[in-house]
Amino acid sequence: MNFNINENELLELLQELIKIESINPTLSKHGSGEAEIAQYIGNYLKKMGLEVRYQDIGDGRLNVVGILKGKGNGKSIMLNGHTDTVSIDGMEIESFNPVFKNGKVYGRGAMDMKSGLAAIILAVKTIIETKGELNGDMILTFVADEEYASLGTEKVVEEYHADAAIICEPSNLQIVIAHKGFAWIKVGVHGKSGHGSLPEFGVDAIVKGGKFLVKLEDLEKRILSQKKHPLLSSPSIHASLIKGGIELSTYPDYCEIQLERRTLPGEDRDYITEEINNLIKNLHGEDTKFNADFDVFFYRSPLEVSSNQPIVQSLSKICSQTLNRKTKFSGFSGWTDAAILNDAGIPTVLFGPKGVGAHGSLEFVNFRSVVSTTQILIGTILDFCN
Numbered sequence: 001m002n003f004n005i006n007e008n009e010l011l012e013l014l015q016e017l018i019k020i021e022s023i024n025p026t027l028s029k030h031g032s033g034e035a036e037i038a039q040y041i042g043n044y045l046k047k048m049g050l051e052v053r054y055q056d057i058g059d060g061r062l063n064v065v066g067i068l069k070g071k072g073n074g075k076s077i078m079l080n081g082h083t084d085t086v087s088i089d090g091m092e093i094e095s096f097n098p099v100f101k102n103g104k105v106y107g108r109g110a111m112d113m114k115s116g117l118a119a120i121i122l123a124v125k126t127i128i129e130t131k132g133e134l135n136g137d138m139i140l141t142f143v144a145d146e147e148y149a150s151l152g153t154e155k156v157v158e159e160y161h162a163d164a165a166i167i168c169e170p171s172n173l174q175i176v177i178a179h180k181g182f183a184w185i186k187v188g189v190h191g192k193s194g195h196g197s198l199p200e201f202g203v204d205a206i207v208k209g210g211k212f213l214v215k216l217e218d219l220e221k222r223i224l225s226q227k228k229h230p231l232l233s234s235p236s237i238h239a240s241l242i243k244g245g246i247e248l249s250t251y252p253d254y255c256e257i258q259l260e261r262r263t264l265p266g267e268d269r270d271y272i273t274e275e276i277n278n279l280i281k282n283l284h285g286e287d288t289k290f291n292a293d294f295d296v297f298f299y300r301s302p303l304e305v306s307s308n309q310p311i312v313q314s315l316s317k318i319c320s321q322t323l324n325r326k327t328k329f330s331g332f333s334g335w336t337d338a339a340i341l342n343d344a345g346i347p348t349v350l351f352g353p354k355g356v357g358a359h360g361s362l363e364f365v366n367f368r369s370v371v372s373t374t375q376i377l378i379g380t381i382l383d384f385c386n
């Protein structure tokens with residue numbers, strides 16, 4: 001199934017989006033944020049006949065949402081992509097002056113993920129021009145802040161819902177139905193301060209913290225690395241930050257260790273809490289002078305969508321027809337906004353073009369894969385919403 005998409009317009013739009021600097025301002029103080037690119041996309045969508053709304057996520061940073069109502073007797077679909085990029089520190093070529101060479105488009109955001117945004121817009125434009133009204137609604141959400149705290153997609157789920165969603169992050173034209181989650185945990189190890197010459201009084205919180213770190217390595221080796229998910233490999237845990245101590249001649253009464261636990265589907269917040277709790281309890285059993293408390297202070301859930309979901313079925317059918325190959329399901333090791341949509345009751349998959357150098361010093365996207373992404377989006381939307 002092939003639709004007549006305007007490839008020149010797709011390329012031009014991608015290049016225009018790259019030209020608008022939209023570095024996440026929380027990541028880099030020189031970043032301009034997402035307002036200008038949101039306005040640009042909003043105007044584009046208005047010309048296409050969509051109802052356009054903006055959501056302010058704070059400090060004038062904008063999401064832009066485009067809605068095209070269907071006849072009301074079909075399933076609704078959300079198409080999502082982030083408009084922010086990471087910074088350009090250390091980039092090799094002109095980051096906002098996109099170059100098209102040998103079938104590749106170079107520039108910051110070319111791969112991650114302005115190509116996905118352009119594919120969404122051109123897919124919907126082609127549908128409007130060739131098919132007119134669908135049965136179900138299309139909700140296009142172009143969100144801010146995915147590269148930092150996902151404030152944009154969190155704002156989207158407060159107001160909008162759909163029967164399914166596709167996020168067009170670069171996925172190498174594979175259908176991503178799972179990714180890991182993560183938890184950030186602060187562990188406070190408590191000792192007793194005392195003069196360095198009086199060991200009978202002091203309890204060294206840093207040395208006790210060392211015992212905890214040994215247990216952590218043991219947990220990773222004996223348990224976590226033995227677990228395997230077919231698409232995501234193993235979960236993991238590592239110590240990221242440590243601080244403690246006051247001066248050389250004093251026993252430290254406190255040592256703080258911050259950890260990151262990367263989780264598989266099924267390992268929810270309670271599970272992680274129980275795991276760390278057991279670790280501390282066991283250590284206290286072995287050494288009554290070991291005392292610690294902890295807090296899971298930030299948690300993002302993993303993603304796993306059943307391959308029986310209608311959106312996965314539609315996408316994989318159209319994918320194999322268009323690319324003439326068997327569907328490949330895959331997993332991301334990193335976390336994405338898909339988990340937020342999925343947790344809000346919108347079954348969500350990731351699907352997008354092929355590129356190299358996301359967040360790196362040389363970033364490009366393979367333009368043919370952007371064309372394929374657009375084709376596949378058109379087919380999937382028609383199949384799912386009609």
Ligand SMILES: [Zn+2]
Binds near residue numbers: 082113146169
């Ligand atoms: Zn991205």
